[in-house]
Amino acid sequence: MTSKPKMQAFNPAVLPMEYLPRIPQTADDKHTRHYLIPGKLFAAAQPFAITTILGSGVALCLWDSTLGIGGANHVMLAEGPAESDNSTRYANVAHPALLQKLLEMGAEITKLEAKIFGGSMPNCSFGHEKSHMGEQNVDATVRFLQAEGIRISQNEVGGTRGRKLVFQTDDGRAWSEQL
Secondary structure, eight states: OOOOOOOOOTTTTTOGGGGGGOOGGGOOOOOOEEEEOOEEEEEEESEEEEEEEEEESSSEEEEEEETTTEEEEEEEEEEOOOTTTGGGGGGGHHHHHHHHHHHHTTGGGGGGEEEEEEEOOOSSSSTSSSSSHHHHHHHHHHHHHHTTTTTEEEEEESSSSSSEEEEETTTEEEEEEEE
């Protein structure tokens, strides 16, 4: 009598390997890799290579060139309640939270520069909206940066395809690859 192999329990906090980005430029001895899950944010004063996969969501990367510190978030919707369990999935909550985290680490708002990625248009339409979700996420991000007086140094948004993003917190380098 043969026994059936035991099924492993599914852990929703850990992504299977096939879903993790495979961007070869992230593998180096200097940068620790950090995968940014949609709806989350991450900032560090140490050298990290933050990676994420974007569709209609937007990643805002903020970098202080003087201190060499940076962080990023991955928002999924332009607006939502600040009191919800996962409020950092909303641009109106996540962007100020990322900025506050960097300021607490010693960053100066006048030294910050921003890089924006994502905001692609999905292949399906949701009703008769004048702008799609990706465009709304980009608009919310740009409005936030303008209100805070933060300069946008790189902008790779729109289109119809998703992107893999890499952002290095120490030197501010960021690049994406279309999927």
